[in-house]
Amino acid sequence: MEESEGLVGGSSKVMGLGDRAYEDLKEKLVRGAYPPGHKITVRAVAEELGYGTTPARDALNRLVAERALVFSGPKTVVVPTLSLAELYEVTQMRLRLEGLAAEKGAIGAGAADIAQLEAFQGEIEAALTEGRYADALWSNKGFHFHIYGRAQMPMLLATIETLWLRVGAAFNDLYPEFAISKYGIQNHRAALEGLRHKDPQEVKAAIETDIRDGYRRLRQALSDRSLKK
Amino acid sequence: MEESEGLVGGSSKVMGLGDRAYEDLKEKLVRGAYPPGHKITVRAVAEELGYGTTPARDALNRLVAERALVFSGPKTVVVPTLSLAELYEVTQMRLRLEGLAAEKGAIGAGAADIAQLEAFQGEIEAALTEGRYADALWSNKGFHFHIYGRAQMPMLLATIETLWLRVGAAFNDLYPEFAISKYGIQNHRAALEGLRHKDPQEVKAAIETDIRDGYRRLRQALSDRSLKK
DNA sequence: CTCCGAATTTTGTTGCAACAAAAATGGAAT
DNA sequence: ATTCCATTTTTGTTGCAACAAAATTCGGAG
Numbered sequence: 461m462e463e464s465e466g467l468v469g470g471s472s473k474v475m476g477l478g479d480r481a482y483e484d485l486k487e488k489l490v491r492g493a494y495p496p497g498h499k500i501t502v503r504a505v506a507e508e509l510g511y512g513t514t515p516a517r518d519a520l521n522r523l524v525a526e527r528a529l530v531f532s533g534p535k536t537v538v539v540p541t542l543s544l545a546e547l548y549e550v551t552q553m554r555l556r557l558e559g560l561a562a563e564k565g566a567i568g569a570g571a572a573d574i575a576q577l578e579a580f581q582g583e584i585e586a587a588l589t590e591g592r593y594a595d596a597l598w599s600n601k602g603f604h605f606h607i608y609g610r611a612q613m614p615m616l617l618a619t620i621e622t623l624w625l626r627v628g629a630a631f632n633d634l635y636p637e638f639a640i641s642k643y644g645i646q647n648h649r650a651a652l653e654g655l656r657h658k659d660p661q662e663v664k665a666a667i668e669t670d671i672r673d674g675y676r677r678l679r680q681a682l683s684d685r686s687l688k689k
Numbered sequence: 690m691e692e693s694e695g696l697v698g699g700s701s702k703v704m705g706l707g708d709r710a711y712e713d714l715k716e717k718l719v720r721g722a723y724p725p726g727h728k729i730t731v732r733a734v735a736e737e738l739g740y741g742t743t744p745a746r747d748a749l750n751r752l753v754a755e756r757a758l759v760f761s762g763p764k765t766v767v768v769p770t771l772s773l774a775e776l777y778e779v780t781q782m783r784l785r786l787e788g789l790a791a792e793k794g795a796i797g798a799g800a801a802d803i804a805q806l807e808a809f810q811g812e813i814e815a816a817l818t819e820g821r822y823a824d825a826l827w828s829n830k831g832f833h834f835h836i837y838g839r840a841q842m843p844m845l846l847a848t849i850e851t852l853w854l855r856v857g858a859a860f861n862d863l864y865p866e867f868a869i870s871k872y873g874i875q876n877h878r879a880a881l882e883g884l885r886h887k888d889p890q891e892v893k894a895a896i897e898t899d900i901r902d903g904y905r906r907l908r909q910a911l912s913d914r915s916l917k918k
Numbered sequence: 919c920t921c922c923g924a925a926t927t928t929t930g931t932t933g934c935a936a937c938a939a940a941a942a943t944g945g946a947a948t
Numbered sequence: 949a950t951t952c953c954a955t956t957t958t959t960g961t962t963g964c965a966a967c968a969a970a971a972t973t974c975g976g977a978g
Contacts, residue, residue, distance in 0.1 A: 474763055474969095476930080476932085477932070478750075501958080501960085502961095503958085503959070511932090512932055512933045513933070515931085515932075515933095517960075518750060521750065521751070522754055525754055525755075533941075534703055534939080534940065535939070535960055536940080536960095545841075546844070552789055552845070553786065553789070553848070556785035556789055557785060557786070560785050564781075613781070615778055615779065616778060616782055626844075703939095705960080705962085706961080706962070730928080730930085731929070731930065741963045744961085763930090763969080763970065763971095764969070764970050764971075765930095765970080919978105920978090922978100923974100924973100925972105926971105926974090927973080928971070928972080929968105929969085929971080930969085931966105931968090931969100932965105932966090933966095934963105934964090934965100935962105936962090938959105938960095938961090938962105939958105939959085940958085940960090941956105941957080941958070941959080942955105942958080943957080944953105945952105945955100946951105946954105947953105948951080
């Protein structure tokens with residue numbers, strides 16, 4: 461009667477169409493397929509992804525619950541635009557939650573983890589110098605979540621992911637140039653140092669600085685955009 | 690997550706049946722209508738609440754997404770039982786998130802807020818001495834969320850609420866005796882002191898201590914229960 | 919009494935059509 | 949041009965039935 465999840469490893473859960481539609485839509489949002497303000501409808505999603513209306517509706521409901529999509533009217537959901545206040549709020553939450561995940565994830569990290577993270581870091585720097593911002597973003601996510609994932613805290617991880625999704629969906633049209641920079645590279649290097657010294661606090665501090673740097677950049681971008689419009 | 694009533698800017702949203710079913714079920718869970726492990730089915734919820742299967746399904750999906758309900762098999766959702774590890778994880782998240790909310794909420798709190806909080810505190814102590822644990826729990830929630838609500842951070846508030854829901858649903862059968870005690874009373878008093886001194890850090894510290902005390906109590910209860918079974 | 923497997927019942931999912939409500943449209947008046 | 953209002957179109961929601969798959973039951977063997 462009692463059965464729990466597998467301990468670790470590939471989550472080979474039988475996903476219904478609704479879950480697949482959710483993943484598909486989420487991917488599109490993160491990749492910036494729709495600009496902020498774009499209207500998302502059940503039937504459009506259904507046809508676009510080739511599913512029926514029910515899975516599409518499930519996916520929309522879930523994304524709305526996570527605030528990756530928002531209502532702009534009683535029957536209209538759109539890709540959200542983050543206000544300055546909302547960006548601040550998400551950042552404060554990220555600082556606490558990702559600080560926690562970084563600290564716990566740093567504990568017991570070994571050579572294999574460091575090697576993996578250095579690989580991500582290499583990809584980031586390469587992608588950055590070649591102007592492949594989308595790839596840099598992807599590897600950046602890989603870097604952060606490799607650390608967070610080590611913490612073995614699934615609820616924490618899921619919550620952090622929704623925060624990334626919120627920021628990603630709202631800023632994708634101007635994220636690349638602002639999300640990562642030389643500061644980001646330096647912060648990641650500091651995190652790696654902390655890992656090598658087996659100093660979770662150092663890792664935590666580096667990640668928090670990384671988040672703060674990104675926040676400044678995003679805030680700047682948001683101000684510029686609101687002036688232009 | 691539009692709740693009963695917001696302090697400010699509460700644009701009354703037209704709730705569909707799905708939202709109402711969600712609220713109803715959530716209420717039942719928090720109030721401990723179902724013991725941990727109890728199986729929840731779409732059709733049972735539909736009939737019990739008097740809605741069709743679609744709203745019931747929506748409510749279940751949402752609760753599962755929030756982890757207030759969990760899968761125990763591919764097609765079976767049950768009221769969750771928190772493991773020791775999960776309780777620890779939730780507590781760590783609560784410390785960071787509620788610490789943040791307490792700190793921000795304490796800023797600019799005035800006499801009206803303190804009066805309201807003292808009212809809650811009075812209800813808690815009265816309910817506690819009279820053995821009305823459910824009422825004490827309710828007022829306790831009122832106390833905490835009055836502070837958190839002042840922070841004007843809706844996403845943060847919604848996230849904290851899901852954490853309370855998780856703990857509440859899993860521990861309702863033994864929560865009362867353990868959730869609140871003389872320590873809780875003292876912690877709340879310390880928070881009030883901090884509010885009077887206009888010292889957000891003091892409020893934050895008091896709330897964090899309150900969470901830690903509750904954690905110890907819950908952990909103890911969990912150990913006792915696993916021994917008995 | 920326990921364990922295992924087949925038969926039976928229960929259950930989630932999905933597509934769909936009808937409906938009410940909201941959004942888009944178009945045009946008239948200022 | 950702009951605003952306002954009525955018309956038309958679009959859209960989310962809901963209930964329902966069919967279906968596949970899982971959970972439960974039950975019986976028999978060891």
